[in-house]
Amino acid sequence: MMKTPSDYYLLPADLPFNRASLKNNFQLKSPDQDPGGDGVWLPLQGMNLLTVSTPQGPELAEGDSPLQTTTFPPLYIGQWRNRPCRLLHIPEDMKLPPQLHRQPLRAAKPDISIALLSLAGMGQMILHWEDNSQLCSTCGKKMTRLKGEWGKECQHCNASHYPRVHPCVIGLVIKGDEILLARKPEWTDGRYSLVAGFVEFGECLEETMARETVEETNIQIKNIRYIGSQSWPFPSQLMCGFVADYAGGEIKLNDQELADAKWCKLDQLPTLPPKRSIARWLIDRAEKFIS
Ligand SMILES: [Zn+2]
8 A cells, every 4th residue: 555645654653763763773782882893884974874875775884984084983882783883973074985975864855764864863862972971061071981871970070971862842733723833034935843942941841832832922822732752863852742722822923033933724834844753743643633
């Protein structure tokens, strides 16, 4: 049977970047568990994964390192299809040999498998942590990795630091047969998505959803219900998806964050985020949430 677009990802857990998308292809380990020997390479350059062409499509390079970098030594991150997988951080201005191809991680329709895209996303999160955990945030001295973990310890003040994932909310707000869509000034013309924002001190997720909606659009909401979540490695967020009903207010752009917000009927939707995002997953199922 042909897959209809809304069948791509049955549940939010199936969305790219969630670990479930790696299926049984990958087991995350820590760098000190590197078994040695040949394996595969996960080279990341900016927001791109670098792959080689194979008859089966783009895959990870094998054998000798496809690129030499001096700034970031290869970092073992786990087993990809039972082989050691090592991450490479490639400087943005480095010229690539002809056998390597850039695969943009934020492409609307990526050319790589969902498993590979999700692995590269995890690599992005790891790079973000590595970049931000060189020095102790308590005393500023150098940190070393804890045995068997991704966490690090400061040799000077003994503080331990662990990878940080930032919780965010994103939500579909329903009013009759319309949904609330919002647009940020930096997005391409005509593209809209859902209200979203970072959790603040002391908030539960539902409170963040209500606050962000009022702050950004002046709309009050009720019946805020959690639907599912998506790991979002740009650079290290967890997007928690909600649906809510309109409770009151007229649209007014209260802060500087949005260029526009509007109510849209489901048969008159503007350009939307790609299918691989939880925002689009919620929008594509809006009809099911309208009571
Ligand atoms: Zn310290």
